[in-house]
Amino acid sequence: LDALSADLSDLAREPWCPLAVPPPASLADWVGMTYVLEGSVLGGRFIAARLVRDAAELPRRHFDSAAAQAGRRWPAFWRIADGLLDESGHPAAVVAACALFDRYRAYLDGGELCR
Numbered sequence: 001l002d003a004l005s006a007d008l009s010d011l012a013r014e015p016w017c018p019l020a021v022p023p024p025a026s027l028a029d030w031v032g033m034t035y036v037l038e039g040s041v042l043g044g045r046f047i048a049a050r051l052v053r054d055a056a057e058l059p060r061r062h063f064d065s066a067a068a069q070a071g072r073r074w075p076a077f078w079r080i081a082d083g084l085l086d087e088s089g090h091p092a093a094v095v096a097a098c099a100l101f102d103r104y105r106a107y108l109d110g111g112e113l114c115r
Contacts, residue, residue, distance in 0.1 A: 003061035010059040019107045024096065028089040031081045032096025036104070038077040045070040 008015055024030040044066025051060045085093060 003065045007059040007062050016107075019104065021100065021103065026092065027084055028092035029096040031085045031089070032093035032098075033100050034077060034081070035093070035097045036100045038073055041066045042070045042074045 005015065021033070024033050044063045048060055048063035048067040051058055051063060081093075
């Protein structure tokens, strides 16, 4: 979070309040929710590259950090998920992932600054 805070400071922006997410209720929920979180780290790699190419003047410490971590975290997530969850748990993991995506979408559509 230090990198994100520094980038927001450089942009003279305030952080949003943290998104409240209930803890996973099952192993399948954990896999689905972690898929979303680790996927966002992977997405940071692509955002970092795009910023370098198209907006090099913008701060990108947060995305650079994600890019550095994505190469090892994404494959590690899949190794862990495959070892923890058999095929019968996949539908529940998908439901949990979609629920978290929906929660993020609603949050980003109406996010509030912390005061």
